[in-house]
Amino acid sequence: MLERNQRIIRICGYNVRDPGAVREDPARRQGCRLDSTCSSLVESEEEDGSPVSFFQADNYFYYAKGVAGAMATVLEAILEDFHVTLESRHGTESLHHAIESCHWAAELNPWVVTESSLSGILANHRSNMAAPISHARFYLGVLIKTLST
Numbered sequence: 001m002l003e004r005n006q007r008i009i010r011i012c013g014y015n016v017r018d019p020g021a022v023r024e025d026p027a028r029r030q031g032c033r034l035d036s037t038c039s040s041l042v043e044s045e046e047e048d049g050s051p052v053s054f055f056q057a058d059n060y061f062y063y064a065k066g067v068a069g070a071m072a073t074v075l076e077a078i079l080e081d082f083h084v085t086l087e088s089r090h091g092t093e094s095l096h097h098a099i100e101s102c103h104w105a106a107e108l109n110p111w112v113v114t115e116s117s118l119s120g121i122l123a124n125h126r127s128n129m130a131a132p133i134s135h136a137r138f139y140l141g142v143l144i145k146t147l148s149t
Helices: 002-012 026-042 054-081 083-088 091-104 125-148
Strands: none
Touching: 054 083, 054 091, 054 125, 083 091, 091 125
């Protein structure tokens, strides 16, 4: 398990031998990944101006679900490997909230991804997925501020 987490951390830009050393700010990079994922969930039109089709909405939903699942794994590895640093900087609570939000998004599993209006009878699953991803993005931002001060 620890070896797997070390590979994940190395991919994200952390130096496993020296947890204080960071090649790049991976939390900020992961936040950017969540930004682009969240924006694809809330847009009502494609880049060419056409409305988002039923099939494309399905693609966006399941892509976001995959990003959330992967993000939860990466954040759990960060929590395990950098627990001492996070604890001393009071960042564990923010990271726990981000992990919970990613798990919540990854566990959304509708039978059919519907794309109705926000005030309609049917659900708009892309908007439902955007809420926990937005929360995870917020808590990662709080974590970045906490660790940088």
